[in-house]
Amino acid sequence: MGLLPSTNLDNFWVTVLLLKHGEGNDCADIEAAIGQFLKYQVFMSLLNWSSNRNAIPPVKNDEDKQAIMLISFLSNCLGFPTENPDFLGFLLNELRRFETSFNRYIADQVNQDAYGYEQKSFKLLSWLTEAKLTSILDFNYTDHSFSHSEAMHVIYDRNIHGSIEDQPIIGIDQSMFPAVDRKYEFSKTYRVLEATKRHVDQSVMSHQIKQIVFFGHSLGPADYSYFQSVFDYLDIYENNVEIIFGFAPYGDLSVDAAAHVQEPRVAVLFDEYGKSMDNQAHGNNLLHKLLLENRLSIHNYKNAEEMSYFEYKRFNGGE
Structure with missing residues (x-):
């Protein structure tokens, strides 16, 4: 799935995709982009910054540059809260916003014919x-x-x-993080588990x-x-x-x-x-x-x- 015509550009994960595309990666694979982001140093830099706004990483490599750009985006475009920030909760909410836009895009494509x-x-x-x-x-x-x-x-x-x-539901493979790690909430397994509150299907x-x-x-x-x-x-x-x-x-x-x-x-x-x-x-x-x-x-x-x-x-x- 790529950057979609009806996807809001003021979305954290769209910005991550754009940065990955700039590196020559396939911008269509949002699930891989999410997994890579949560695994790499960029995530830790932003997590530190979310609790201490003075923790701006020095620019030593490309990951630091990405972190600076994402910090700027969070501050100026999305108005990330300064008090009691829940960075992982924010990222999950941004993923849900992306899913909602993606849902509209797919529905529009189907409804055309x-x-x-x-x-x-x-x-x-x-x-x-x-x-x-x-x-x-x-x-x-x-x-x-x-x-x-x-x-x-x-x-x-x-x-x-x-x-x-x-x-x-968009997510990563459940093997990337142990269930005790809150990043496990980004896995498809966990998110399908959440969906069982809405409906329960028989086994395929x-x-x-x-x-x-x-x-x-x-x-x-x-x-x-x-x-x-x-x-x-x-x-x-x-x-x-x-x-x-x-x-x-x-x-x-x-x-x-x-x-x-x-x-x-x-x-x-x-x-x-x-x-x-x-x-x-x-x-x-x-x-x-x-x-x-x-x-x-x-x-x-x-x-x-x-x-x-x-x-x-x-x-x-x-x-």
């Missing part, structure tokens, strides 16, 4: 499910009420990180699952904990579970170029998952085992008529 979006999504989901009984763990924020139709064969679906009908998991299909997910580290939970639950090393990573070329990417984007992401995902396994010998050869048993594949899906709506627009030069 709600019928077209639903039609393309219906066709895409039909292809993915192949008329099989299916449970959907959706990492997007759009709703798809059509998935409940008999034609879809969908047993259950859940927007794990909220939806435009509720409130999107079942030991009857024999196939896992990924589509449209960047396989970013912020969601590794979810993937690990799914792989552990289904015991993919021992059980005959097939795993498919689907992709569709978009923009100017050829099929081969799009595949080359996906392949290292898949390799890194299983390398990281292997490190979490109790049996390290199994973890080290997991990817090899899945390939040897023909249980892992990367599938190209380039039929523009059945792409997701936004991929279809990009593929055809739309905005």
